[in-house]
Amino acid sequence: MATTTSGTRRRVGKPRGSYAKTDEKRRAILDAALEVFAQSGYRSGSIRDIAERVGMSEAGLLHHFPNKSTLLAAVLERRDDRAVQFIPLDENFGGRSTVNGLLELASYNASEPGVVELYCTLSAEGTSPDHPAHQYFIDRYEWSRGMIERAFTIIQAEGDLRPGVTPASAAARTLAMMDGLQVQWLLDRDVLDMTEELRNFFRTIVSYEL
Amino acid sequence: MATTTSGTRRRVGKPRGSYAKTDEKRRAILDAALEVFAQSGYRSGSIRDIAERVGMSEAGLLHHFPNKSTLLAAVLERRDDRAVQFIPLDENFGGRSTVNGLLELASYNASEPGVVELYCTLSAEGTSPDHPAHQYFIDRYEWSRGMIERAFTIIQAEGDLRPGVTPASAAARTLAMMDGLQVQWLLDRDVLDMTEELRNFFRTIVSYEL
DNA sequence: GTCTATAGAGGGATAGAC
């Protein structure tokens, strides 16, 4: 096999080193796009703004990404594993490790306001059926709920889920709590400690010490 | 006192009846604006779209509201008491009645997707400091947290708050839960019962039967 | 790979006629 495809780029018959600058540009564009989409949302965020931040023209930017929605998809794809990396998913997947991972994620989020803004803004915007990221968010929530539900099921089997709590309900409520805390935190970062409140929430769900 | 001011309108020296049609138009505009701002947000929602829905020109609409942000303020002001009406605020304010009121509010919300969309979309958009509704949402959350905190303080005094739960934390988390459930509900209305999940949440906060 | 130029759509707001 002589061809490798990475996204839409083709790297056939040329030395890799000559693409270093292109990849750097792409990364710079994605960083700027994250900022802009986070602050203005997708619909109101402009390619012009992104291009300015990265120091190039709109046409220059569109050489790397054919259009705006492709750029959004690339931003989401790039940041997607961010959350997942906090949770051991393979054979090390466990109940308590997932809960701890979510707490660490909340803590990490508090250090990256831009990313919090991005997901908060885009998930609300993305509730519209005609939004380019609509299906992305549907899939993302479905997957996350399932993952967290499995974690709580394990905790329940260990006898550490509080009476009356079901794994499915607790999973949906965990995501809701994380999302909702972010809104209040973005409005006023001093009014609320996201990690501490998420921990308080978990204390009402599981019976072991946290 | 010969003058009455209602918003920016002045009704001096003319019979009230002659304004019935104007008020009707204003209401129609506000209804359309709610739909548009709910579906597209403030920044991407257009006066043009709102005017079309109400069957008039942009200039005609702008006769009633001088500009776009004034229109947004009017939409928010009009729908603001919606939530408050579910909670007895005067001398009848109480712990359990507030919790019940919030459950009824969640139930009402599920029957008015447009209003849920509006607040979900705008509160996320409004986290930006330059958004015209930014301060509105800061004030709104602060007021709501205080109100709910007072309710939980009463419940605590009655010995019905679960051990380890503080009124302030429970208040912030109650709002977070309501907001977060709405996002998931808007993405897929069959995946989740907002009222039931809010009730499940309250069960982890208070110790009396719900 | 990046630019200029431009097309073509859509937006907020104002002036002035009726």
Next chain:
DNA sequence: GTCTATCCCTCTATAGAC
């Protein structure tokens, strides 16, 4: 109170030069 006409801005995307 509502309209048409208009101004001037912003936006995405494409064509084609370099």
